[in-house]
Amino acid sequence: MADEERNQMILLELVKQPHNSVCVDCGAPDPEWASYNLGVFVCFNCAWIHRNLSNKVKSIKLDTWEDSMVETMKSNGNAKAREVFEKAVPYYFYRPLPNDSTVLREQWIRAKYERLEFTGETKYPPPSYTRGFYEGLLWKKGKEKTQFNQRKFVLSETEFTLTYYTDDTEIKAPKAVIHIKDLNAMFQPEKIGHSHGLQLTYQGEHCTRNIYVYHENSEDIVTWFNCLRAVRFAYLKTAYPTGSNDELIPMITRNYLKEGYMEKTGPLQSETFRKRWFVLDAQTRKLFYYKSPLDAEELGAIFIGPGKNNYSVKECVPKSARGNKWKYGVTVDTPKRQYIFMCEEEKEQKEWLSALQQVVLRRMAPQDYASKLAFIVVCVAERNV
Template structure:
């Protein structure tokens, strides 16, 4: 056996060990690359990030390995590297997974091996996600329109708020102050900028979306982890007996599924309209919007449990009602049946799978209050719309009668 074949056999044995069988950085199974500079086994995507800041990277199966590089991998490995480079990762700091946004994976790798943020050594100045305070400029999308304007944002863990200002001077007062209590942050490629976040919170009994971005990957990831730090501080006060294993999944979350579907009205005789849908599995809400970057939803549907008269099934279009798409999804709730149409069978199957995931998950105590609020609002709107159709009244008349039609205006 040649030295080359011997080294390859040794590397294949090393990477099969339990501690090396997943990517050291994102957890992808069966990594087949090695970052020789730090001695870790990584996946193809993470290997590119290592290479971008001059780490020596080799393919286990395709490249030639010198004896010295093989010895480096043998003497180190993922477990030892984790002990050194992840010694003091804050529990709220987001550890990216295989399919997470590139910014998250890149800055996690750079924070570990390049900036050495988690080795336990004292950093000066300390990172913002440790101090509980962060301020800086982000580009924010206008509530109406597609333009982004530069705004100053200030996050305070002490005040449990995120504020933003039209002018740089804080003495002129913030344009808005967002409570950390209801704030969620997630990376959002649909913004159209590489380093973009979607910030979501509750505003006047409706969901408000704010879209922001920064020119640099490092800064937007810093904002994300600072928000997570403040959210963790809030959760520790809101649930003083809660364990970290229970609180960490509640800090931030991604939508389970997003995309366009066609939607008709409650009588299923109305014209179909193309809408952007977002399934938030944590709140058990299916939101729908006119377009993907809307600030407010047109409506929200609560997704209960299958044991409580909620169900989802596939269907086909039976009658021509203006719908261009033919792959249907019916969502039954105790109040009504919703009918949606997907463009392709693949999208239909993905929506069915995502909705069933929520249907099968047990409801938390707070979910019942959410269910009551959404269903009562939708029932009031349904009665309002039927009354308007029967009597020819306007939305202004409905609001004057005490019905809130400012948010979910479409059924």
Template sequence: MSNSEKNKKILLELVKLPENSRCADCGAPEPDWASYKIGVFVCLNCSGIHRSLSSRVKSIRLDFWEDDLVEFMKSAGNCKARSVYEKDVPPFYYRPKETDCSALREQWIRAKYQRMEFTGGTKYPPLAYTTGMFEGMLLKKGRDNKTYQNRKFVLSEREFTLTYYNKEDESKGPKAVISIKDLNATFQPQKIDHPNGLQITYQKDDHTRNLFVYHESSEEIVAWYNAIRAVRYAYLKTAYPTGSDEELVPKITRNFLKEGYMEKTGPLQKEPFKRRWFSLDSQNRKLFYFKNQLDAEELGVVFIGTESNGYSVKTCAPKNTRGNKWKFGIKMETPERLFVLMCEQEREQKEWIEALKKVLARPMSPQDITGEKKGFKMIKMCLHRTVQCSLVVEWISWMDVAVCCV
């Protein structure tokens, strides 16, 4: 066996060890690359970020490894690197996964190895997202148009609020003061069509409101994201003083379990199908639908309970439908209403049903029961409004017939 083959075999054995079997930075399985400067095994995507930091990376399988580098990798490894570079990561700081956007993964790697933010000790000046007060300019989408304009945002841990202004002159007062209580933030680069796009969601007057923002600097937008998480964490510690980090951290922010377009008909099952954008919030057991994916406010919301409480979801092939272009149906039943939805592809139909069943299978908490009552209220409002509109349409149609008969 040649020296090169021997070194390759050693590296392949090292990467099979439990502590090295996943990417040191995003957790992707079976990493094929390694930074021989830091001593960590990483995936292909993260290796590119390390290379941009001049971190010296090589492929475990394809590159030639010198004996001294192999010896270094034997003495190092992911676990030892974490004890140094992740010694003091705040509980609220988001640790990206392999499916997360590039901005999150890049800034996590830069924060660890380049800026040395988590090696312990007091930082001065303190890291911006740890100060309890964060302010700056973000490009925000207009509510009724696609234009993004600079707006000033102020985040306050003391007040538990996020405030933004339409103009830089604060004397004219804020456009909105948003409570941290029900606020969520999630990266949406594809939806916003910008690599640093962030969606901020909050409650206002029993409706869900969306703000779509971005910053040209990925470091700045990730700092905003973690500052929001820091204030959310502080709020949760106040609201649930006995809650452990294991319980509270997953509640800080969340990604939607599933999003996409489906066709939807009205509550009478007689109305034409219309295309709507759906977002499934697994944590709050809610399925929101909007006219378009960048709408500021939802058209409606469906609470997703459990099967034992009268909720179900399954495939269907509805007959006598009007206006639907898509053929793969989903029938979702609640105690208040039957929903019929259509997907464009069979794959999407299966993904939606799988996602909805995950929510159905999770036991309901006391907070979920409160959300269910609010969901019933919203459904009744939508039903009342839609039935009224249907009656008006039927009345107009009857009048048209009457006029034609005269």
């Protein structure tokens, strides 16, 4: 057997081993690439980033491998690499998933192999996300206007707050002081229109508020993200003192389960259908709707309880409707009202049905009851305004 064929067979056997069968960096299954100077198996997307870092990358199926390269892969592998490069990853530090944005994936890889942040060696100065305090300038979208302006943000673990100012000297009073208790951060590059776009969401006095920001530098925006996660994790440790790290980590930050446009009618189901941007937050069990994707404040929200409490989701065709251009219907039944939504395409309808049913089928957790209570209080406050 030729050396090339033998080497490829060895690589194909190595990548079947449990610790090598997923990408070492993002966890994508069945990696088909490898870095032979690091001795790790990676997916195509991570391989592209490694190549930009000047790591030696080859396809395990399409490229020719020399004996010395294969020996490196045999003597290393993903498990050994993690023991070295991920020895001291903080619990709160975000590990990217296969479908995450490029900026998260790239900065995770750079932090591991280029900056060697997780080898357990003492660094000076220490990484920003370990200090409990962070400040800097971010480009922030105006509440009513579409342009972005630089604003100074200050994050404090001592106060559990994120504060931002219109004046970077902090002479003027802060524009907003956001308690970390209600804060969520998620990358939204396509939605914001910038590869480093970050959406910050928190509970305002009477509604959910959104802040859209970005930083020109990719390392800085990911540092902000992990600083926010560090402070959120510290808060959760005080709010849920008996919670394990595995229980708290999913609560630090989360992505929305589903976003997109649907048409919505009023409570009588005879009102004109209006196009709205919907967001399903599975953790809070709320379906928010906005006039447009980058609105700062919600138009309304619907709490999605479990099936045993008389909540249900199903496909429908409305009996009568005015103004609707779309024909693929979704019905959400709650104990007090039935909601009718229309999707433009059947694919969207199926995705919304699947996402909503995931929430309906999930049992109520203790934090869900707190979320529902807060939701009821806000609704009562809005009626009294």
